[in-house]
Amino acid sequence: MSKSTKVIIDPISRIEGHLKIEAEVEGGRCATAHSTGTLFRGIELILRGRDPRDATQITQRICGVCPIGHAMASARCLDDAYGVKPPHNGRVIRNLIQGANYIQSHVLHFYHLAALDYVKGPDVPPFTPRYEGKDFYRLPAAVNAAAVGQYLEALDVRNKAQQMLAIFGGKMPHAQAIVVGGTTQIPMADDIVEFLWRLREIQAFINNTYLPTVYAVAKAYPDYLAIGTGCKNLISYGCFELDDKGTMLMPGGVWTDGKQHKLDPSKITESVTYSWYADSTTGRHPSHGETKPDPRKAKGYSFLKAPRYDGKVHEVGPMARVWIANPVLSKNANAFLGVSEKKDLRFRDLGDAAFSVMGRHAARAEECAIVAAAMEQWVMSLKPGEPTCVPAPTPKKAMGMGLWEAPRGSLGHWISIEDSKIANYQAIVPTTWNCGPRDDGGHPGPVEQALAGCPVSDPANPIELTRVVRAFDPCLACAVHVVEPKE
Amino acid sequence: MALSRRDFLKLCGGSAAALGLSQTFVPEIAHALEKAAAGQPPVIWLAGSACTGCSVSLLNTVHPDIKDVLLKIISLRYHQTVMAASGDLALEAIERTYRDAPGKYLLLVEGAIATGADGLYNTLGEKNGKPITMLDWTRKLAGKAAAAVSVGTCAAFGGIPAASPNPTGAKPVSAIFSEAKIKTPLINVPGCPPHPDWMVGTLAHVLLYGVPKVDALGRPVLFFGETIHDNCPYRGYFDEGKFAKKWGDEGCRFELGCKGPETHADCWKRQWNNGVNWCVRNAVCTGCVEPTYPAPQYEPIG
Numbered sequence: 071m072s073k074s075t076k077v078i079i080d081p082i083s084r085i086e087g088h089l090k091i092e093a094e095v096e097g098g099r100c101a102t103a104h105s106t107g108t109l110f111r112g113i114e115l116i117l118r119g120r121d122p123r124d125a126t127q128i129t130q131r132i133c134g135v136c137p138i139g140h141a142m143a144s145a146r147c148l149d150d151a152y153g154v155k156p157p158h159n160g161r162v163i164r165n166l167i168q169g170a171n172y173i174q175s176h177v178l179h180f181y182h183l184a185a186l187d188y189v190k191g192p193d194v195p196p197f198t199p200r201y202e203g204k205d206f207y208r209l210p211a212a213v214n215a216a217a218v219g220q221y222l223e224a225l226d227v228r229n230k231a232q233q234m235l236a237i238f239g240g241k242m243p244h245a246q247a248i249v250v251g252g253t254t255q256i257p258m259a260d261d262i263v264e265f266l267w268r269l270r271e272i273q274a275f276i277n278n279t280y281l282p283t284v285y286a287v288a289k290a291y292p293d294y295l296a297i298g299t300g301c302k303n304l305i306s307y308g309c310f311e312l313d314d315k316g317t318m319l320m321p322g323g324v325w326t327d328g329k330q331h332k333l334d335p336s337k338i339t340e341s342v343t344y345s346w347y348a349d350s351t352t353g354r355h356p357s358h359g360e361t362k363p364d365p366r367k368a369k370g371y372s373f374l375k376a377p378r379y380d381g382k383v384h385e386v387g388p389m390a391r392v393w394i395a396n397p398v399l400s401k402n403a404n405a406f407l408g409v410s411e412k413k414d415l416r417f418r419d420l421g422d423a424a425f426s427v428m429g430r431h432a433a434r435a436e437e438c439a440i441v442a443a444a445m446e447q448w449v450m451s452l453k454p455g456e457p458t459c460v461p462a463p464t465p466k467k468a469m470g471m472g473l474w475e476a477p478r479g480s481l482g483h484w485i486s487i488e489d490s491k492i493a494n495y496q497a498i499v500p501t502t503w504n505c506g507p508r509d510d511g512g513h514p515g516p517v518e519q520a521l522a523g524c525p526v527s528d529p530a531n532p533i534e535l536t537r538v539v540r541a542f543d544p545c546l547a548c549a550v551h552v553v554e555p556k557e
Numbered sequence: 558m559a560l561s562r563r564d565f566l567k568l569c570g571g572s573a574a575a576l577g578l579s580q581t582f583v584p585e586i587a588h589a590l591e592k593a594a595a596g597q598p599p600v601i602w603l604a605g606s607a608c609t610g611c612s613v614s615l616l617n618t619v620h621p622d623i624k625d626v627l628l629k630i631i632s633l634r635y636h637q638t639v640m641a642a643s644g645d646l647a648l649e650a651i652e653r654t655y656r657d658a659p660g661k662y663l664l665l666v667e668g669a670i671a672t673g674a675d676g677l678y679n680t681l682g683e684k685n686g687k688p689i690t691m692l693d694w695t696r697k698l699a700g701k702a703a704a705a706v707s708v709g710t711c712a713a714f715g716g717i718p719a720a721s722p723n724p725t726g727a728k729p730v731s732a733i734f735s736e737a738k739i740k741t742p743l744i745n746v747p748g749c750p751p752h753p754d755w756m757v758g759t760l761a762h763v764l765l766y767g768v769p770k771v772d773a774l775g776r777p778v779l780f781f782g783e784t785i786h787d788n789c790p791y792r793g794y795f796d797e798g799k800f801a802k803k804w805g806d807e808g809c810r811f812e813l814g815c816k817g818p819e820t821h822a823d824c825w826k827r828q829w830n831n832g833v834n835w836c837v838r839n840a841v842c843t844g845c846v847e848p849t850y851p852a853p854q855y856e857p858i859g
Contacts, residue, residue: 079644080682083637086609088681108688110671110678111606112724116717124854127843131717134610134750178616186641196633199650200641222624225616232617233830240839241829242617243610243750247839254804254840264833363724365677373678459804536643 074101075529080108082539084183086135087546089505093535095526100535103514103521105505107374107546110346110363117495122148122464122487125495126248129483132497133545134243135178138171138235139476140483141248143497147483148250151470152462155314160252160458162448163238165310165319166265167245167253169445170235173272174228175477176388176438177280179543180431181224187537188287189217201531208290217287220279227275234268237261252459257452265449273442276435277400284435285406287428294427298538300520301383302425304390305503307333307482309475310444319444320437320475323394326382330394335473335482337380338498341509346370352510356496357469357484376506376515377498385516386479386503387542392417392433393424399436430541464490476500478543501545517542597632598764599654599662601698602708604637605679605691606718606727607668610750611709612638618753619831626757630764634662637681648682655698663763664702664741666730669711669718670695673726695730696737704742704763707731708756713745713775714848731775742768745775749845754827755780774848776821785817785842788825810837814855816844 073096080090088109093100113132117125125144130137142164149155156164190207191197209217232242238255239245247253255261288295308322324331342352347370348362364370378384398414409415417436423429465487472483479500486494506515514522517539526532604612616623627633633640634654640647654662668691671678676690683689699705707730710716718727734743744763746755759777762769769777786792794800794809801808809815820842828835836842843854 078683081637081643081647083640083643083647086638088604088637088679108680109606110725111718111727113717115722115724116720119721121853121855124851127854128717128851131608131610131749134608134613137608137610182639191641194628194632195650196627196636196640198641199646201643201646225623229617229619229623229831233833236830236834238839240834240836243613244845245839246836246841246843249804249840252804255838256805363674363678365674457805461803532644 077526077529077532077535079532079535080106082536082544084186084540085544085546086133087544089539089544089546091521091535091539093521093526093532095529098525098527100521100524100526103518103535104371105374105507105515105517106372107505109546110365110373112363114495114497117492120492122151122485122490122492123250125483125485125492126250127244129497130244132499135545136171136175136476136478137244138168138239138248139474139478139481140497141245142168143472143474143476143481143483145248145250145472146474147470147472147485148462149470150472151468151485151487152250152465154251154460154462156252157457157460158451159257159453159456160460161311162452163253163257163458164248165448166445167235167239167247168310169441169448170231170239172441172477173276173438174231174235176434177224177228177231177276179434179477180280180284181221182228183543184431184540185217185221187533187540188291189214189221191218191221201533201536203528203531203533206531206533209287213286213290217283220283223275223279227272230268230272234265234272237265249459251462252457254459256456256458257454259454262449262452262454266446269442269445269449273439273446276439276442281400281402281435281439284431285402288406288432291428294537295423295429296426297524297534298427298430298520298541299422299425299523300385300516303327303379303382303384304393305333305379305384305386305480306391306394307473307475307480309391310441319441320391320395322473324379324384325390325394326380326384335471338482339378339381340498341376341378343510344370344507345372345375347375356482356498372507374502374506376509377503378509383509383513383516383519384503386500387430388437388477388479389424389430389433390479391475392437397436397440400439403432403436427537427541434543466490478545479503499545504542505544505546517544597630599634599658600631600665601634601651601654601662601702602636602665602667603681603691603694603698605666605668605670605695605712606725607709607711609638609667611667611756612636614748614750614753615756617830618757621757631663631760645682651694651698655701659701661703662701663760664698664705665708666695666705666712667708669715669727669729670733671718671725671727673724678725692733695733696739699734699737699739699741702741704744704768705730705734706759707743707745707747707775709751710747710749710845710850713747714850716749717851720851743775744768744771744777747776747781747846748822749843749850751846752780752824752827752829772821776846780823781821781846783821783823785820785822785825785837789817789837790825791837804840810841812857813841814853814857815841816847816852816858817842818858819849820844820847822846
């Protein structure tokens with residue numbers, strides 16, 4: 071038996087929120103891992119008894135990096151409960167606001183959260199201290215220097231994406247515009263032009279800088295096309311509604327045991343055996359969920375629950391969406407794989423390499439370009455001066471479900487309204503899917519599975535583990551929530 | 558700790574183009590930065606019961622932009638969303654600053670402080686196998702800070718995590734200070750999130766001129782001195798009784814639930830995200846800088 075070393079990384083920095091990873095390392099590899107969410111706020115509990123319309127504002131405060139995902143899931147949840155549909159302008163503006171948030175989130179993730187695992191920054195805080203070791207920072211000096219320059223340039227690009235969002239959103243983070251029945255501000259010609267002008271600048275960065283750099287990093291770290299495989303089951307709820315029939319730019323679907331299926335939300339359950347919640351509440355569908363926090367429960371090791379689809383572990387996020395949508399990739403992928411530019415490569419052509427650290431980064435960058443290109447069409451379809459919203463009186467009693475894709479993955483909100491107030495509100499968020507603990511059957515969550523087998527060259531500098539975790543773009547503020555029983 | 562005014566202006570006015578916008582980051586610049594960083598005030602930024610929206614808003618700063626804030630104005634020793642280091646290496650950066658720069662570092666806290674279950678609802682690192690709570694960190698670091706800033710409404714007043722029924726016993730930073738009898742000057746910069754100018758402006762005020770003049774709620778009068786309503790471009794509509802009844806209508810937003818009359822902030826002139834828009838033009842003011850936040854968002858003040 072080789073000796074096992076316990077590696078604890080707390081906090082995992084350069085993610086949103088509070089996450090701890092505990093890994094058992096044997097013979098230079100991670101044998102098992104435990105992922106722990108270390109912050110609990112109880113936002114859903116705070117929503118109870120409030121005006122249902124407040125949900126689009128308050129749920130945004132679940133996460134300041136991707137508030138729009140929550141605004142959208144809650145607005146769709148309310149649309150469903152109120153029985154309303156936004157008009158053309160409202161639907162398009164929601165997509166534009168969400169698209170701008172995808173861009174800011176994906177660019178921020180690659181350059182400001184993930185890149186310092188591969189790129190050596192200048193020797194000043196916050197770039198120091200950092201993990202040091204042989205071969206940790208492999209980029210050739212000129213590429214590394216260019217990447218540091220891009221780190222700074224990307225700060226401006228993500229800022230511009232926020233400005234673009236605020237043109238229709240009001241402000242960012244935490245936009246005002248998304249409400250039940252549509253959006254608040256009627257678009258005018260100057261708004262459209264201001265938006266388009268910024269979008270084109272950002273698109274140039276995505277296509278000419280972000281995408282090529284992701285593939286350049288992948289080229290320098292080819293081992294990370296095989297590290298971080300994970301569970302290979304995927305979910306997308308679908309995102310960016312293209313018409314009144316619910317057609318989506320990034321379609322919904324489920325990939326389980328190597329086959330694609332239609333999404334059936336009734337198959338979602340949450341386990342709490344290993345979470346700091348009372349055992350009596352385990353295995354329920356979110357619409358009947360109950361949560362009793364118990365931060366001292368001995369078997370528990372996380373404030374995250376363990377969501378499962380059809381009883382099985384599933385990963386969510388850009389890689390899941392792009393695998394399910396299977397779009398044609400940018401020509402950077404052809405160059406990377408050495409395939410003629412004349413051939414259209416699709417994401418699934420990457421095969422098993424898609425299920426990896428670099429596969430996740432590439433999916434995110436490709437999706438960023440696809441969304442930006444679609445936004446150019448959408449903004450030009452707006453009708454200046456036309457309404458963005460339909461009247462939406464609050465019902466006395468209703469139920470609603472809002473499914474959507476936040477930048478980090480599948481996001482579901484469920485509401486029950488009684489006496490025109492929120493009686494129960496629940497959210498299952500992307501990072502709960504990805505960073506959740508073991509389920510009742512003891513099966514590790516997607517990040518825990520992806521860490522198993524990951525090399526660890528130096529337990530005191532476990533950079534390999536942080537590369538695997540960050541590729542998922544965890545957002546812990548989102549992940550920890552409370553679901554209260556319907557009395 | 559204080560920079561001279563001349564130094565500060567020199568730093569802010571430096572050639573940003575040479576630093577950030579070029580594709581090549583020449584080693585000489587990196588070296589110059591490393592030298593300059595030695596003299597910059599150390600900053601520890603802790604996140605408690607927060608959503609990271611305040612940090613994201615800080616990234617949206619325009620003049621100075623975030624590159625200059627990070628590389629020329631402050632020395633950011635700990636910020637868990639931005640820093641390179643993870644785990645013990647990251648926590649050591651806090652400990653080192655605490656040890657080597659007592660009375661010199663600025664402590665910025667984003668988010669409320671969870672006090673329920675002995676603080677276990679929010680932990681950061683562990684010692685001898687026991688989790689260290691955000692409550693422990695705040696008490697420890699506050700005592701030796703030169704000054705502290707509650708960044709955002711959660712840190713300043715409790716905000717959404719402390720809203721009824723306050724499931725985790727979330728408290729504002731000021732409550733932790735008074736319970737532990739901490740005398741370090743504390744400034745509240747509320748907002749959900751705070752405008753980047755309010756954060757950077759407060760920091761600049763502390764560095765250049767000392768702690769700014771604050772109102773009864775501990776907020777800099779410079780930014781929070783007047784109400785939105787008294788200065789609102791839609792005020793004329795209010796005075797003539799013309800009210801918007803639904804989204805997109807012309808008129809004052811009072812009946813749609815605008816909290817402008819009770820909200821002290823300068824959004825009306827500063828605008829948001831490089832001045833492209835602001836809440837009242839888009840919809841309503843939700844009163845996010847006040848201790849009453851989150852009040853019913855779409856019910857008129859009554």
